Amino acid sequence: DEEAALEDFFDQTIGSSDYIFEGDLSLQGPASQLPDSSYLSSINSQEKDLTEDLDLSFLPDELSVQDEPSRAEDLSRNEDSGVFCPPTESTEADTDSSNAVQNTSQFCTLPMTPMTPMTPMTPVAESSGIIPQLQNIVSTVNLACPLDLKSIALQARNAEYNPKRFAAVIMRIREPRTTALIFSSGKMVCTGAKSEEQSRLAARKYARVVQKLGFPAKFLDFKIQNMVGSCDVCFPIRLEGLVLTHQQFSSYEPELFPGLIYRMVKPRIVLLIFVSGKVVLTGAKERSEIYEAFENIYPILKGFRKQ
Amino acid sequence: MPSSCRECGSSNVVRDDLYSQTQWVCEDCGTVSEEGHLTTTLSEEAMSRSVPYYLSTEASKTPCRNLLAGFSRVRALCRILRLSSNMEAEAVSFFERAYNHPNFLRAALMKKEILGGCCILFVCRQGNWPIAMGTISYLLGTDSPSMGPVYQELTKSLNIKTTTQGITDLLESFCYEFKLRPEQVDEVLSETPQQLVDRTSALIEVAAEAWIVTGRHPLPLLMAAVYVAWQSLNPKARMKYTFSAFCQIGKAPEQAWRRSKDTVMKRLSELREVLCKLGRQLPWLRGNTVEPNTVATLVDDILKNHRVLLLRAVRNYEEQLQNEPLKTESTPSPGTTHDENDTDPPKVTDPDQVENAPDKETSDTELPPNHWGKRHLFLPPCVKNCKRQRVDEPQMEVTGDEDISDSEIESYIRSQAEINMYLRAQNELEEA
Numbered sequence: 127d128e129e130a131a132l133e134d135f136f137d138q139t140i141g142s143s144d145y146i147f148e149g150d151l152s153l154q155g156p157a158s159q160l161p162d163s164s165y166l167s168s169i170n171s172q173e174k175d176l177t178e179d180l181d182l183s184f185l186p187d188e189l190s191v192q193d194e195p196s197r198a199e200d201l202s203r204n205e206d207s208g209v210f211c212p213p214t215e216s217t218e219a220d221t222d223s224s225n226a227v228q229n230t231s232q233f234c235t236l237p238m239t240p241m242t243p244m245t246p247m248t249p250v251a252e253s254s255g256i257i258p259q260l261q262n263i264v265s266t267v268n269l270a271c272p273l274d275l276k277s278i279a280l281q282a283r284n285a286e287y288n289p290k291r292f293a294a295v296i297m298r299i300r301e302p303r304t305t306a307l308i309f310s311s312g313k314m315v316c317t318g319a320k321s322e323e324q325s326r327l328a329a330r331k332y333a334r335v336v337q338k339l340g341f342p343a344k345f346l347d348f349k350i351q352n353m354v355g356s357c358d359v360c361f362p363i364r365l366e367g368l369v370l371t372h373q374q375f376s377s378y379e380p381e382l383f384p385g386l387i388y389r390m391v392k393p394r395i396v397l398l399i400f401v402s403g404k405v406v407l408t409g410a411k412e413r414s415e416i417y418e419a420f421e422n423i424y425p426i427l428k429g430f431r432k433q
Numbered sequence: 434m435p436s437s438c439r440e441c442g443s444s445n446v447v448r449d450d451l452y453s454q455t456q457w458v459c460e461d462c463g464t465v466s467e468e469g470h471l472t473t474t475l476s477e478e479a480m481s482r483s484v485p486y487y488l489s490t491e492a493s494k495t496p497c498r499n500l501l502a503g504f505s506r507v508r509a510l511c512r513i514l515r516l517s518s519n520m521e522a523e524a525v526s527f528f529e530r531a532y533n534h535p536n537f538l539r540a541a542l543m544k545k546e547i548l549g550g551c552c553i554l555f556v557c558r559q560g561n562w563p564i565a566m567g568t569i570s571y572l573l574g575t576d577s578p579s580m581g582p583v584y585q586e587l588t589k590s591l592n593i594k595t596t597t598q599g600i601t602d603l604l605e606s607f608c609y610e611f612k613l614r615p616e617q618v619d620e621v622l623s624e625t626p627q628q629l630v631d632r633t634s635a636l637i638e639v640a641a642e643a644w645i646v647t648g649r650h651p652l653p654l655l656m657a658a659v660y661v662a663w664q665s666l667n668p669k670a671r672m673k674y675t676f677s678a679f680c681q682i683g684k685a686p687e688q689a690w691r692r693s694k695d696t697v698m699k700r701l702s703e704l705r706e707v708l709c710k711l712g713r714q715l716p717w718l719r720g721n722t723v724e725p726n727t728v729a730t731l732v733d734d735i736l737k738n739h740r741v742l743l744l745r746a747v748r749n750y751e752e753q754l755q756n757e758p759l760k761t762e763s764t765p766s767p768g769t770t771h772d773e774n775d776t777d778p779p780k781v782t783d784p785d786q787v788e789n790a791p792d793k794e795t796s797d798t799e800l801p802p803n804h805w806g807k808r809h810l811f812l813p814p815c816v817k818n819c820k821r822q823r824v825d826e827p828q829m830e831v832t833g834d835e836d837i838s839d840s841e842i843e844s845y846i847r848s849q850a851e852i853n854m855y856l857r858a859q860n861e862l863e864e865a
Contacts, residue, residue, distance in 0.1 A: 280847075280852060280855065280856075281846060281847055281852060282845055282846055282847065283844075283845055283846065283847050283851075284845050299845065301829075301841075302829055302831070320828060320829075321828065321829075321831075322833070323831045323832055323833035324829055324831055324833070325833075326833035326834070327831050327833050327834075327835060327837075330833075330837060331837055331841070331842065334837050334842050335842055335845050335846065338842055338843070338846055339846065360805040361805070362644055362647075362809070362812065362813050362816065363647075364647065365647050365648060366597075366599055366641075366646075366647060369597050370597075373596075373597075377597075378597050379566075379581075379597070380647075380648055380649055380650060380651060381565065381566040381567060381577055381581075381650050381651065382566070382577060382581040382584070382585075383581075384648035384649065385648065400648065400815070401644065401647040401648040401813045401815065402813050402815045402816045403816070
């Protein structure tokens with residue numbers, strides 16, 4: 127029957143322990159842009175961070191024993207139900223896949239270390255099939271030592287410093303193509319990266335340059351402050367209608383700006399929606415916020431599609 | 434304080450001030466023994482008990498000069514815009530409230546001037562009296578990039594929410610500003626404002642359906658629409674008048690055409706394009722091609738049947754797209770296999786179709802072959818004229834924790850020789 131067929135399908139795909147997700151999802155439409163495995167590898171790296179820091183003893187013991195379907199239902203009701211144990215025995219594999227079957231809407235096919243809870247992030251949703259591309263990431267880091275900006279500007283090739291205009295050194299590196307503002311207090315802002323890992327790598331490179339210039343720079347409190355993404359819904363949008371129905375969130379002043387500014391409450395993201403169907407999402411601290419915001423706005427925008 | 438009088442020697446000396454001058458007077462003989470100074474010395478002022486003005490509890494302090502100037506400016510603007518006295522009073526009180534807000538109290542004078550205009554704009558919107566921002570910025574002598582931030586700061590500081598106004602709200606007051614009544618111009622050229630309003634609103638509706646209204650400044654579009662409307666109400670007589678001539682005849686409000694004439698001409702051509710696309714679907718064309726220059730003659734018919742024409746145009750376009758793969762590339766044949774007998778397919782080959790055929794050489798302004806826009810007949814112009822295709826660079830795949838090679842970092846650091854050269858050059862430049 128249907129469930130058995132689904133289970134077989136999942137057995138084939140998940141059963142092999144070295145299954146690597148390569149982005150081959152047929153759920154997406156032709157116009158979408160797939161996230162590279164860099165995003166998914168970032169999830170892996172996040173897991174490693176989590177397993178290092180988290181004390182997982184709070185997880186219930188029953189997660190290790192999964193031979194009853196009723197327990198599986200309990201799991202599926204759990205918020206962080208993306209728990210997935212690699213199939214050590216064949217019986218467990220069936221129940222695991224039945225877990226997965228019940229969680230098909232939040233289905234994640236990543237190889238995971240056991241007992242790692244993960245909030246289900248859905249880069250691919252059944253509704254839109256369009257994934258916003260990240261365009262800019264702004265992050266800050268503390269180098270934790272006072273810096274002599276004049277000497278940095280003198281010794282570095284890629285630095286500019288004009289104290290009358292701005293009280294920081296502007297430094298640029300080629301790979302990843304980013305710009306950094308380095309202040310004399312030792313704080314640094316890194317902008318222009320297209321992903322979180324690139325931003326972190328770029329910030330480390332800047333810190334290394336400062337180190338090589340003779341300052342005892344450290345790398346403390348790296349934090350992503352803002353993420354900007356954009357995408358195209360591929361149909362024109364009636365902004366006047368949208369501002370009428372969503373008055374409390376939107377602001378549309380054609381004499382000031384051609385796009386509609388939509389301030390979403392949950393997640394707290396600002397979207398710029400244009401008549402051409404292009405949407406810019408900004409104000410996120412996490413990638414998932416951008417995806418979530420777009421999934422929230424897509425059905426609203428579809429309602430204003432002119433048939 | 435003297436103890437005895439000089440004249441009579443009595444000790445009955447009392448203090449009896451003459452107005453504000455302290456005096457010590459002998460009661461018996463009346464001589465003034467001693468008197469205080471009318472002026473005070475600095476030490477006396479510091480020690481005295483007189484209270485300076487700024488510490489006094491004087492309730493009504495005189496308002497500052499800029500505030501008064503702002504009031505008179507706001508009142509003058511209200512009178513120019515012919516607002517009711519209620520709204521004028523409301524605007525003035527709102528301006529006072531905004532002026533005393535810390536965000537604006539120490540702002541530059543120009544910002545305070547613009548603030549006056551923004552207060553009027555807000556009050557007008559509250560009272561459902563639609564005024565375009567362009568009008569107010571023209572009266573103030575600024576432009577909308579200057580006015581926009583002040584307006585947004587105003588709404589944010591005072592936590593007020595404005596209602597957005599549509600282009601049709603601005604329409605009526607805009608049309609009434611023209612001087613085209615029968616008593617003002619020749620019979621042939623005159624229209625009552627109401628006729629203008631009706632015709633223009635129908636045109637704006639068609640334009641909105643064709644996506645040339647959303648996201649644009651309303652005033653240039655209104656101006657173009659009024660011009661086409663005026664021409665179409667009496668095409669035989671009025672076709673020969675150019676846009677500039679019309680502005681002079683009708684004494685159009687200056688801000689509409691003085692500054693942004695190029696925009697008005699662009700909107701005019703876009704509007705005429707849309708009308709042509711609809712006009713080509715008319716069943717009773719007599720063999721003349723529908724050209725943008727002469728489409729005003731057909732506007733009457735187009736507007737009466739615009740819904741039907743819109744449906745027809747879209748349907749024909751979709752049919753053409755479907756028949757596209759069946760046709761040969763070289764000649765787009767006019768007669769296709771659709772069953773509309775009375776509707777002739779467009780006499781002039783559809784411009785979108787022409788774009789489809791030579792796919793080999795897509796210039797920068799045309800859409801790429803698989804763009805979703807090809808499926809739509811009416812598109813926002815920003816989609817049709819996409820000048821620059823965004824190129825998504827292939828993403829670097831990094832983990833963020835990779836090793837950073839020393840050579841790469843070295844490449845960003847100057848060698849000692851370079852530093853010396855740089856310092857030498859800097860010294861030479863400073864000496865020169």
